Amino acid sequence: MKNKNLFHPLWVSGKRFYDLKSYFFNRFHDRVYKISLDAGFTCPSRDGRCGTGGCTYCDGRGSLLRQQGQLPSITEQLEAGKALYARLRKARKFIAYFQTGTNTYAPLNRLRRLYDEALSVPDVVGLAIGTRPDVVSPEVVDLLADYARTKETWLEYGLQSMHEQTLRNINRGHDRHAFEEAVRLAAGRGLNLCVHVILGLPGESPEMMLETADYVAGLPIQGIKIHSLLVLRGTPLYDDYRAGLFTLMSREAYAELIVKFLEKLPPEVVVQRLTAEGYRDVFVAPAWARNKLQVLQQIFDAFAARNSWQGKFADSSGD
Ligand code: SF4
Numbered sequence: 001m002k003n004k005n006l007f008h009p010l011w012v013s014g015k016r017f018y019d020l021k022s023y024f025f026n027r028f029h030d031r032v033y034k035i036s037l038d039a040g041f042t043c044p045s046r047d048g049r050c051g052t053g054g055c056t057y058c059d060g061r062g063s064l065l066r067q068q069g070q071l072p073s074i075t076e077q078l079e080a081g082k083a084l085y086a087r088l089r090k091a092r093k094f095i096a097y098f099q100t101g102t103n104t105y106a107p108l109n110r111l112r113r114l115y116d117e118a119l120s121v122p123d124v125v126g127l128a129i130g131t132r133p134d135v136v137s138p139e140v141v142d143l144l145a146d147y148a149r150t151k152e153t154w155l156e157y158g159l160q161s162m163h164e165q166t167l168r169n170i171n172r173g174h175d176r177h178a179f180e181e182a183v184r185l186a187a188g189r190g191l192n193l194c195v196h197v198i199l200g201l202p203g204e205s206p207e208m209m210l211e212t213a214d215y216v217a218g219l220p221i222q223g224i225k226i227h228s229l230l231v232l233r234g235t236p237l238y239d240d241y242r243a244g245l246f247t248l249m250s251r252e253a254y255a256e257l258i259v260k261f262l263e264k265l266p267p268e269v270v271v272q273r274l275t276a277e278g279y280r281d282v283f284v285a286p287a288w289a290r291n292k293l294q295v296l297q298q299i300f301d302a303f304a305a306r307n308s309w310q311g312k313f314a315d316s317s318g319d
Contacts, residue, residue, distance in 0.1 A: 007309045008267045016303040017262050017310035023223075023270040024093075027152065033091035034128060035081030038063035039114050040071050041101030043132075044173075050134055051173030055160075056236040057198070057229060059282055063100045074114055078121045095152065096121070097128040104131040104140045112143060119151060126152025128194075133157045133182035134174040145189040154223065155186055156194040162215040163208055166201050171236070187220040194223030194272060199257055201229055202237075202246035206257055213264040217314060224269055226261065227276035228254050228295075231284040238284060251288035255298040259308055267311035274299055 013022045024032035044050040046060060054060050065071055072080070078096060085091040096118035104111060115127055127147060136155075147153045159179050161167060167175055186193055195216055199209050216224060228249065231241045240246060249257070258274055265271075275295040289295065303309065 008311075010268065016300070016308065017271045018267060018269065020270055020272045028093055028125065030093050031089060031091045032093045032095060032125065033081075033085040033089050034095045034097040035078055035085065036063070036097050036099040037074060037077050037081075037118070038065050038071055038100035039074060039098055039103065040066070041098075041103050041105050043102050044105055044135055045102075045132065045171070050132065051171060053171055053236070055172055056170045056240070057232065059232045059234050059279070061282075066100065074117045075121055078118060078124060082121075082123060092123065093125045094121075094123055095126045095128050095154070096124050097130070099128075099130050102132050102135050103129045104137075105135050108137075108139050108143065111140065115143070115147065119147070126154070128154040128156060130156040130158070130196075132174060133159070133179040136182045136185060138185060141186050141189060141191075144186075144191055148190040148192075152192075153190075154192045154194055156196060156223075156225070157182055158196045159212075159216075160196065160198045161201055161204065161208075162212040163204065166204055166208075169203055170201060183219055183221070192222040193220070194225060194270075195219065195221050196225045198227060198229050199254065199261070200249045202240065206253075206260075209257060210260055210264065213261040217264045217266060217269075222268075222270060223272050224265065225273035226258060226271070227273055228286065228289055230276055230279065230289055231286075232279055233282040233284055241285065248286040251286070251295060251298050252302075254288075255295070255302040258299050259302045259306055262310040263308055263312040264314060265310055266314050267309075269310075271310065 007016055010026060011018050011022050012025055013019055043054060046052065046054045061067055082094055118124055118127060144153055144155055157179060160170065160172065162176060164175055183193065197212060231238055275292050276289065277292045
């Protein structure tokens with residue numbers, strides 16, 4: 001892949017930010033695709049360990065596979081994903097992405113078995129483990145750091161917002177301190193850390209969301225996933241939405257905010273997601289979020305209109 005722009009030598013796919021495709025190309029010189037897995041993990045924010053009820057925006061159903069009945073093995077899920085993405089995306093290497101539920105919420109032996117199984121599948125070149133920051137022990141970090149010596153290894157923490165009041169409002173079940181402890185535990189161990197953030201949470205102004213950008217920009221992380229708040233049927237958030245307790249951002253406002261957010265992040269932080277999709281059967285709002293390509297185009301246009309790029313205002317207050 002040839003660098004098609006002048007914004008940053010790492011951004012080889014030609015975007016105004018460091019997208020995952022560029023990162024994988026720089027790292028593997030090949031097409032790499034993340035395969036989402038459901039290993040049957042539950043969530044401690046629902047079973048009482050870290051709270052009850054779960055996050056207000058989460059429908060708690062897990063993956064489509066889980067809803068269909070008994071889960072296939074990790075190997076079966078990976079082989080199915082490999083066949084699909086080799087055909088659709090011409091991918092030749094794969095990352096096993098333990099996505100559904102809290103993927104460190106099990107005894108260490110079970111975690112090791114699952115992760116080892118994933119890495120034993122041909123063409124799987126690494127792991128990505130999505131989890132809550134309050135369910136990461138030093139032993140789990142040691143295990144992942146061990147993988148990281150020879151394999152691409154990402155640890156993904158849900159943060160959603162830096163604001164304590166927001167974390168309480170959305171019933172995250174952990175505070176910012178827990179997140180900072182989890183970052184401290186994993187930083188400097190050879191792992192890649194990725195943080196998940198939601199824009200548009202009830203009670204948050206654009207300024208507050210950009211404070212989260214400033215906060216994230218100061219962390220020792222390698223990646224970020226951002227998406228807009230989605231209202232899903234059957235969630236506490238849905239009840240609040242129907243009661244008119246908050247409003248959702250327009251697509252234009254969201255795109256503008258994404259650009260301002262990324263302007264604050266260092267150019268080396270990999271942007272793994274800019275919008276959410278899926279949940280079609282329970283999706284309620286905002287309507288514009290149904291069309292991922294349009295959302296992405298709006299973001300690209302907003303970058304161009306502002307003549308901007310990721311990191312333009314890193315280490316400064318921006319505008
Ligand atoms: S931590 Fe994740 S799985 Fe658990 S309730 Fe929140 S969003 Fe859902």
